[in-house]
Amino acid sequence: MQSLQPTSQRESVFNNEVISRFELYNSLFLTLPFYKVKDTGTLLPLFIKSCEDGVKNHETPAKLIEDFFGKYTPNTNTQDIIDLLFRFIQYIERQVVLFDAVEDASFNKLNIADEQSSLRALFLKANDDKILHEKVDQLIEDFSLRLVLTAHPTQFYPGSVLAIINDLTAAIKINDITTINQLLQQLGKTPFFNKKAPTPVDEALSLSWYLENVFYFAAANIQSGLNNLLSEYHIDPKKIIELGFWPGGDRDGNPNVHAETTLQVSKMLRQILFRCYYRDFRNIKRRITFRGVEDAMGLLQDVLYKNAFDSNLEPQDISSFIIENLNKIHDTLIKEHDGLFVDLVSNLTRKVELYRSHFASLDIRQDSRILRDVHTYCRQQKPINSLFPANYNELSEVEKIKALSFRNAKIKYADEQDSLTQDTLQTIAQIKEMQQSNGEMACHRFIISNCQQASDILQLIELFLWNGWEADELTIDFVPLFETVNDLSGAAEIMETLYTHPFYKKHLASRGGKQDIMLGFSDSTKDGGYLMANWSIFKAKVELTETAEKHNIKLAFFDGRGGPPSRGGGKTHRFYASMGKEIANKNIQLTIQGQTISSQYGSIDSAAFNIEQLINAGISSGVKEKHNVLLDKANYDTLEVMASDSYDSFLALRKHPLFLSYLETLSPLSLLSKITISSRPVKRNSGEALKLEDLRAISFVTSWSQLKQNIPGFYGIGTALKNQEKAGNWAQVEKTYQQSGYFKTIIDNCMMSMSKSDFSITEYLANDKKFGEFWKMLHQEFELSKSMLLKLAGHHSLMENYPVEKRSIAVREKIIMPLVLVQHYALEKLQHELTDEKRQAYEKLAIRTVYGIVNAGRNLA
CATH class of the missing domain: 1.20.1270 (Substrate Binding Domain Of Dnak; Chain:A; Domain 2)
Known part of the structure; x- marks a missing residue:
């Protein structure tokens, strides 16, 4: 596996190459003569200093902002204040981009391969060890890495801005001051977002920028290097x-x-x-x-x-x-x-x-509840209606499966279809057309989200057989997505039913005996909290692997949002490297989305590095095939109790009467639907009152990250650890932490998530009549979690073992702190009676702060 330079050397490079250059170019940036930004560059440093002082003194955002304008621009009216705050936001947004570009320009200097722990070293060792050579040979034959780009409302730069960032990074690499100056001017004059919300096609076009300009080269370069390496060691090259x-x-x-x-x-x-x-x-x-x-x-x-x-x-x-x-x-x-x-x-x-002819495989995903409705609709049509009992929907799961016939049929649709039914049936027919045009790999997976029973998949197969597909030519992989804590606990039983079902068994055999299973981390985190989500996914993977092995199925886990490591924006490759032999790990599949795309795959250098790290992690892990110590009784029981305690703590928080009110009032949650960066609604059932279960996980996480409280990334873990200490089981927890790379990765990423939190910004809420006690409860769990995690890791500060990443986060958080305060200022104003014009102005102000805060988080979304 690739590793980084020694910490001290990396810190030195970071200080010289990133911090120093950012300060240099930032001073140049603040003097640029942008349209309507006279004096803004001069006032911004003073505003930042006022914000820092105000936070230290626990002042409300309204007071510190109004005091600033009273001191430095005493004759301004409300509209002038709003206009100047908008200009501050524009500058800060671009400062984030500038820091990104400077950091990306130094990527290769900060990340140098360690040949002793690379794949080359592994193959060299295998050359002298016949058993290891056979194992590596087999692993290469079976191994694959699939990166799936998804559109989420935290990746919103239009192509024009992405191109500027790309060119700016290249110019910074060679210190081309003239070009840098021009590009900074261009950046200042280029809109960062569209006035209208993008359509799904717009999102696809925007995301395809990365395919065309980054992945097209990076993935091919890595595959080329891998082919050369395999040929050197007399192993047949294979597409990975x-x-x-x-x-x-x-x-x-x-x-x-x-x-x-x-x-x-x-x-x-x-x-x-x-x-x-x-x-x-x-x-x-x-x-x-x-x-x-x-x-x-x-x-x-x-x-x-x-x-x-x-x-x-x-x-x-x-x-x-x-x-x-x-x-x-x-x-x-x-x-x-x-x-x-x-x-x-x-x-x-x-x-x-x-x-080939497709570039990237287009996955189809739909909720199981919609697909059940479509199946119900089709059963009412001729000639299918004669095959099913009238009370089919009331049957037990066993009876439903028994009633399925898997007959090919051409349905005669007699009545009008609703839009979702029409879309499902048309899409099923069109997949065949896409495969004929672009090849089978162009579109070969149908993902059933919120999958809760085996019939969810089997009924979907029937829909294919009723709409133009033959049973022996069904070139589709059906992928269940298990999301909630409850769904994860029953996943193995569902797959057992499918693996033993005659039709599905035959279908899997025609697909090479391989089954993809998607596990959704975001929804399980919203459902059960950070530790319970991780633990539920771990247990589900162990059980699903055991079930697959029993039936000789090649299992590939598809991790939503990069899987459990990503809640804190952490080291994904370390998570995969920490797998034991009890978890299928020969096929790594993960979604990359939001700012993870630009932060980890935004340039050819960074994309190639991260792709290679994932390949190294997967193959190295497969060779070691270590027993996962979390399955030893003492470790397992400890994690089981901790996950349960953490879950209880998180559930109590969710049930708190102020939980949703706090989010709606103090975060931009209620305004996210007005942000023109996504085609997807903020919540399901968008016409109804807000319910937590309808709230999309991405909106839930984004709202907490805007507050700089990142509740989904840590809440409950402090209570769980403290309970273990009180129970006299601390030595066992420490032993589990030292022995398990998997558990250590969970803890590391939790600490990274907490590093992106800053409760001092909202400390003024401690005295708030409505939310004061609730804020104190959140803060208390944060401080408890921090102290317990530091004690467990033996550290003095969060991310102590990642000093460069820690410094990078600190700089970013400092840059965008004024945005958080402006957001709170605007949201507080919106709690009062306002004219329509003023309300719109403050809403727009709050909305504009979201972009820069999300971008600075980079890999939080």
């Missing part, structure tokens, strides 16, 4: 990296995604890919001007150009044709031209082998 894509396919809770949307995005991904291919081919054509390759070059020129630019072309999967002709050119260059420029041809061939 796969890309997935959710925008346009994920319709769970998003009424704006339709069948036509999915088809449109599929076509868009294909066209963008072929434009990438054509761009590379033009470079080849510029260099390969020799005889003997004219025919193949001419064919490729014609087919690549048409597929890249002709919108009237009838699309087909032509990847094999492209590879065949590239291989002809390759062979001719070797035989007749001394291999001149053969590397350019090999490079494009690798990319076509990776991305």
Whole structure:
């Protein structure tokens, strides 16, 4: 596995390369002559200092902001104050971007591979150890990494801003002051968001920027290096990296995604890919001007150009044709031209082998409750209605499964369908069209969210058989998504039912005996709190692995939001490296979304580094196949009690009468629906009153992070640890922490989440008549969690073992602290009677602060 430079060296690099350069360019930035920003650069440092002093003195945001304007701009009216605060926000948003660019420019200097712990070292060792060599060979054969890009309302930079960031990073790398100055001016004048909310297609187009400009190169580079390494050690090269894509396919809770949307995005991904291919081919054509390759070059020129630019072309999967002709050119260059420029041809061939005609697999996702309704609708139609009893919905699960016939049928729809039913049926039919156009991998997974029973999957299969699919040609993988703590506890039993079901068993065999299972971390955290979510997922994985092994099923876990490590924005590769042999780990699949995309995969360098770390972690873990010590009785019992105590604590918080009121009043939760950064509603059942169960996990987490309290990332863990100490079981907890890499990773990421919290900003609430006691309860659990975690880790401060990351977070939090205070100021004003004009102004002010706060968190969402 790749590791970082020694801490002291990294700290020195960070101080010199990041902090110093940021301060230099920031001083340049504050003097730029932006439109309507006269004197803003001068006043902003004074405003920041006033904010810091006001927080230290526990002043309310209203008092410290009004005192500032009274002191430095005494003659301003309310509208002038709002206008100047908007300009401060604009500057701070761009300061965050500047810090990102400076940090990204130093990425390679901060992250240097340690050859002793790399894959190369592992293969070198395997060369001298026959048993290890066989194990590595088998692991490579079975291993895969799938990164799935998802659209969430915490990744909102338009393509124009992403391009500026990319160019700014490149300029900072070489200290090109002239270009940096120009780009900072461009950044200051470029809008950071759209006036209208994006459509799902807009989101897909925005996210495809990363596919085209980052992953297209980074994934191919890693695959190339891996192929060379495998060839060196006489292991056959194998495609390991796969890309997935959710925008346009994920319709769970998003009424704006339709069948036509999915088809449109599929076509868009294909066209963008072929434009990438054509761009590379033009470079080849510029260099390969020799005889003997004219025919193949001419064919490729014609087919690549048409597929890249002709919108009237009838699309087909032509990847094999492209590879065949590239291989002809390759062979001719070797035989007749001394291999001149053969590397350019090999490079494009690798990319076509990776991305074929689809670029990234488009996943379809829908809620089980919707799919049940569609199944009910279809059962009422001819000729299906004769196959089912009238009381089918009242039957037990066993009786329902027994009633399913899995017959092919062509339904004659007699009555009008609602929009969700229509979308589901059209999408099922269109998946076949997408597979014919872009290849089977273009769209081959249907994810059933909120999956609660085996019939949820089996009924969906019937929908396919009733809408144009044959049983022996069902090129679809059905993926259950288990989300809540309760669903996770019953997951293994559901899969046992499926693995033993004759039809499903036969279907799995036709799909290579492989089953993907998705585990949703965000919803389980909202449901049960941080520790219970982690522990529930761990136990579910162990049970699901055991069930799969019993039936000889190749199991791949698909972790939502990067899985349990990501709540604190933590080290995902450490989480995968810590797996024991009791958890299937040969196929790593995870969603990357929000600011995780830009922070960890925003440049070719950082994407390649993080992809390689995940591959190293997965293969190294598979070779070790260590027993997971959390399954030893003493450790297991300890975690079981701690998770239960943590859950009880979190549940008591959720049931507190002020819980939702606190979030709605003091965070921008109620305003998130007005933010034009997402096509997805903030909550399900959007026309009804707010209920916690309807609130989307991403909105729930975002609201707490805006408050700088990050409750989902720690609440209850302090109580759980304290209870163990009181019970005289502390020595056992310490032993569990020292022995289990998995538990240690959970603790590390909890501390990272807490590092992004700052209760001092809201300490003025301690005296609030309505929320004072509630705030104190939250703060008390934070302080308890902090003290207990530090005691367990043997540290003096949070993230003590990650000093560079800790410093980076501290700088970011300092940059955006004024935004948090402006947000509180605006939200407090909204609690009073206001004219419509003033209300709109304060709402807009609060909304604008959200962007910069989210961006500074980078990997929180």
